[in-house]
Amino acid sequence: MPEQLNTDALEKAPVIEPGHTFGTVTEKISAIVLTRPASNGWFAGFGLAFMLTMMMLYAIGYLFLKGIGIWGDTIPIGWGFAIVNFVWWIGIGHAGTLISAILLLLRQSWRNSINRFAEAMTLFAVAAAGIFPAIHVGRPWLAYWLFPYPNTMRVWPQFRSPLMWDVFAVSTYATISALFWFIGLVPDLATLRDRTEKRWLKIIYGMLSMGWRGSARHWHRYETMYLLLAGLATPLVLSVHTVVSFDFAIGIVPGWHTTIFPPYFVAGAIYSGFAMVLMLAIPIRKIYGLEDFITERHLQNSAKVMLATGLIVAYGYGIEAFMGWYSGDRYDAFTLWNRLHGPYHFWYLSLLTCNIFIPQVLWIRKLRKSPTALFLISFVVLIGMWLERFIIVVVSLHRDFLTSSWGMYYPTRWDYMTFFGTIGMFLAAMFLFLRFLPAISIFEMRTLLPEAEVKEA
Amino acid sequence: MKRNPIYGMMAEFDSATALVEAARKTHQAGYKKIDAYSPFPIEGLAEEIGFHHDEVPLVVLIGGLVGGLTGYLMQYWISVIDYPLNIGGKPYHSWPAFIVITFEMTILFAGISAVLGMLALNGLPMPYHPVFNVPRFSAATKDRFFLIVFSSDKKYDAADVRTFMEGLAPRSISEVPS
Numbered sequence: 001m002p003e004q005l006n007t008d009a010l011e012k013a014p015v016i017e018p019g020h021t022f023g024t025v026t027e028k029i030s031a032i033v034l035t036r037p038a039s040n041g042w043f044a045g046f047g048l049a050f051m052l053t054m055m056m057l058y059a060i061g062y063l064f065l066k067g068i069g070i071w072g073d074t075i076p077i078g079w080g081f082a083i084v085n086f087v088w089w090i091g092i093g094h095a096g097t098l099i100s101a102i103l104l105l106l107r108q109s110w111r112n113s114i115n116r117f118a119e120a121m122t123l124f125a126v127a128a129a130g131i132f133p134a135i136h137v138g139r140p141w142l143a144y145w146l147f148p149y150p151n152t153m154r155v156w157p158q159f160r161s162p163l164m165w166d167v168f169a170v171s172t173y174a175t176i177s178a179l180f181w182f183i184g185l186v187p188d189l190a191t192l193r194d195r196t197e198k199r200w201l202k203i204i205y206g207m208l209s210m211g212w213r214g215s216a217r218h219w220h221r222y223e224t225m226y227l228l229l230a231g232l233a234t235p236l237v238l239s240v241h242t243v244v245s246f247d248f249a250i251g252i253v254p255g256w257h258t259t260i261f262p263p264y265f266v267a268g269a270i271y272s273g274f275a276m277v278l279m280l281a282i283p284i285r286k287i288y289g290l291e292d293f294i295t296e297r298h299l300q301n302s303a304k305v306m307l308a309t310g311l312i313v314a315y316g317y318g319i320e321a322f323m324g325w326y327s328g329d330r331y332d333a334f335t336l337w338n339r340l341h342g343p344y345h346f347w348y349l350s351l352l353t354c355n356i357f358i359p360q361v362l363w364i365r366k367l368r369k370s371p372t373a374l375f376l377i378s379f380v381v382l383i384g385m386w387l388e389r390f391i392i393v394v395v396s397l398h399r400d401f402l403t404s405s406w407g408m409y410y411p412t413r414w415d416y417m418t419f420f421g422t423i424g425m426f427l428a429a430m431f432l433f434l435r436f437l438p439a440i441s442i443f444e445m446r447t448l449l450p451e452a453e454v455k456e457a
Numbered sequence: 458m459k460r461n462p463i464y465g466m467m468a469e470f471d472s473a474t475a476l477v478e479a480a481r482k483t484h485q486a487g488y489k490k491i492d493a494y495s496p497f498p499i500e501g502l503a504e505e506i507g508f509h510h511d512e513v514p515l516v517v518l519i520g521g522l523v524g525g526l527t528g529y530l531m532q533y534w535i536s537v538i539d540y541p542l543n544i545g546g547k548p549y550h551s552w553p554a555f556i557v558i559t560f561e562m563t564i565l566f567a568g569i570s571a572v573l574g575m576l577a578l579n580g581l582p583m584p585y586h587p588v589f590n591v592p593r594f595s596a597a598t599k600d601r602f603f604l605i606v607f608s609s610d611k612k613y614d615a616a617d618v619r620t621f622m623e624g625l626a627p628r629s630i631s632e633v634p635s
Contacts, residue, residue: 022496022600148535156535160544165557172565179572187598191496194595210582213589214597216480216493218579220503224513225575229568232517236564243557446497454499455474 015110016448017292025293025445029438030195032288038435041287046431052424059417060135068138072411077397081415082136084389085422087244088272089129090170091265091385093177094237095273096122100180101233104226110301112444113293117284117433118277119181124429125276126174128422133166135418162246169243176236180229186212187222187443241269248392254331255339255396258323264316271309271355272385274302275378280430282371284439293440296369303368306359306381313388314356331401343408344395351391354384464587464635465607466618467594468627473499476602479625480505483604486621490610494588494603516574517567524566528559587635605633 016025063070073080096118103111134143146167148157157164189209196202212218245265248256278299285294324336339348358380367373399406433439446452470476473495480493484507491506532555536542541549576582588594588605597603604625606618615632622630 026496026599148531154540156540158542158544159532159536159558160547160551160554162557165561168558168561172561172568175565176568179568183572183575187497191598194598206584207582210576211584211586212581212598213586213594214494214496215579216495216499216502216506217508218581219495219498220508221511221513221575221578223498224511225517225571228514228517228571232521232564232568232571236561236568239557239560239564246557443497452473452497452499454477454501 014295015113015297016445017295020292020449021451022446022449025449026191026195026442028290028292029440029442029445030192032434033192033436033438034196034201036288042431042435046428049424049426049428049431052421053428055417056131056421056425059414059421060131063135063414063418064140068136070412070414072409072415074407074409076400076405076407077394077409079393079397080409081411081419082132083247084386084393085419086129086132086136087265087389087393088386089125089132089422089426090173090244091241091269091272092276092382093122093125093129093173093273094241094266094269095277096120096125097173097177097180097233097237098270098273099277100184101230101237104230105234109448110297112448113290113295113440114277114281114298114302115444116181116184116441117280117430117439119177119184120430120433120437120439121273121276121280122177123174123181124426124433125273126170126177127429128426130170130174131422132418133170162243162250165243166247169240173236173240176229176233180233183225183229184441185437186210187214188438188441190214191442192438238266241265248396253396253400254329255320255335255392258320260316260319260323264313264319267309267312267316268385268388271306271313272382274306274309275381275385278302278306278374278378279382282375284434286371288434288439290440293445299371299374300368303362303374303377306378307362310355310359310362310381317352317356334399335396338399339391339395342395342399344391344398347387348391348395351384351387354380355388358384461608462635463608463615464590464633465605465613466615466622467588467591467603467605467631467633468622468625469593469596469629469631470602470604470625470627473502473602475626476604477502477505479604479627482625483606483621487612488606488610488618488621490607490613492605492607494594494597494605496598496600496602512578513571513575516578517571520570520574521563521567525559525563527566528562529555531562532558587633590634591631593629593631601628608635 020028071080071082073082096115099111099118100115100122103115134140137143137146146157146164157167159165186209189205190212193202193205193209196205242262242265245261249258249261251257281294281298281302285291321336324332327333339345359377361367361373362377367377394409398409468479470479476493476495477499480491480502483491484505489507493502493506495502533550536551536555537549544551547554588597588603593601594603604622604627606613606622619630
């Protein structure tokens with residue numbers, strides 16, 4: 001397509017509002033960390049999130065005391081909230097890697113202003129996700145048995161199980177995300193080291209920045225490393241949710257045993273992740289006055305990614321339903337019928353509404369430009385994606401092959417406390433991140449400025 | 458060997474363009490032991506100061522190969538030799554099932570090698586470095602650009618280098634104590 005036909009290009013909002021220099025970009029972003037006092041709103045938000053975190057620790061402490069009988073998990077529904085929440089959180093993390101790695105490889109420079117906090121989001125989301133399988137194993141103090149280590153029992157893990165693959169996929173993902181995030185911070189930590197006037201902060205940022213001095217040789221190796229890491233993180237992120245979907249797809253339970261799962265899980269992950277990015281970016285840019293850096297363009301682009309991945313997810317639902325009919329398998333057909341007419345039909349219809357019908361309003365440009373509308377739609381999508389995992393986990397399990405083994409799932413207060421507690425933990429970590437580290441990559445923002453261009457004499 | 462009390466001569470510039478040009482001229486003038494500092498990566502700058510061999514990709518390749526082999530051989534040794542279990546009648550050497558972990562281990566090792574390799578080749582962490590002795594150098598992480606000729610350069614002579622640097626129209630010139 002010739003570019004002239006793209007009317008959107010003509011009115012594209014800039015990535016950085018004009019008038020900024022290296023100095024103003026540096027000052028503006030580092031001031032949030034170095035000079036701006038923490039507001040009452042910050043303390044209120046952090047306090048609330050911290051209390052939720054404490055509630056989670058209480059619920060987990062009680063769980064360790066009593067065992068997973070305090071949850072709603074029973075046979076036939078052995079995977080309840082724990083796995084629903086695990087998949088939901090890890091999916092949210094995927095957008096951070098997509099923004100930082102895949103968009104880097106695709107040379108989408110607008111990503112530079114949102115990649116840092118999106119990566120932080122990934123890290124905290126993976127941390128929240130990681131809690132669930134660990135506490136779900138029944139005897140969580142033995143969770144390290146998942147890893148192959150030489151032991152006196154002379155037993156080893158069983159590598160033909162997708163659950164084992166998941167252990168490797170998720171721990172690799174957590175490690176690589178942490179590395180990517182931290183190493184991306186190093187040049188900015190050096191900036192903070194040189195900007196702060198407090199001696200103890202200078203020492204801390206100095207240690208963390210490892211003596212970064214911006215040498216041309218260092219930058220060269222740094223850029224090579226960053227690009228390679230992005231190249232490695234790209235197949236990694238696609239593999240993580242693929243492997244998560246294998247946890248289901250390798251099993252023979254109707255509603256799980258399908259080949260559409262890997263792509264539709266990955267699309268769903270990015271869908272919910274961008275929703276979370278928007279829900280974080282919209283208040284952050286408003287409160288910290290970062291509208292110059294996180295512009296309308298970022299919101300619009302995120303909305304478009306949401307729209308596209310949402311349609312892939314819709315296609316996934318469509319294929320699932322089609323296969324329920326076309327396969328001729330009576331159990332698959334029953335799963336579809338049960339979703340539409342069974343005891344959980346309200347939640348299935350809510351899922352379709354939240355994930356497919358409501359987000360279609362993103363076709364309207366006016367709504368893609370409105371932060372309030374985007375915030376609300378993102379919230380709806382996050383609910384929808386949680387419901388999707390609930391439908392997959394619970395509704396597939398509750399009525400399988402034998403009617404004699406059918407059952408219902410009733411989550412307990414401990415399930416809810418743990419779930420909302422992880423949201424608190426995620427937000428608490430986000431609040432701390434905003435105060436102590438630059439939420440926008442300063443050095444990558446500098447490269448976007450017109451003065452960064454080297455003019456040949 | 459007695460340490461040279463002077464580490465080098467440093468010039469400060471206002472823009473990326475000025476730095477690249479100055480680096481090129483300095484290198485062409487026969488100064489080989491030089492370095493340039495900037496607040497963000499500048500394409501082509503490393504080449505101007507005579508840096509051509511970036512070993513990071515090689516380190517990553519080796520890391521990835523080691524990781525992949527470790528992943529696969531570990532699974533093979535455990536599932537076939539040390540602890541063979543019959544799982545659903547599958548062969549002990551179920552190679553398709555081993556691919557996922559092999560892949561993840563490849564990425565894990567390659568990623569860690571990328572980061573550690575970059576740091577090691579760059580000689581980081583290095584909390585103290587002579588260039589930090591120049592007070593104005595703190596702007597190298599904000600909006601200033603610096604070029605240094607090390608005193609270890611064969612052609613180095615304080616007065617000559619200063620005169621040469623003045624010809625590059627810098628913002629300031631300072632001697633760097635080591």
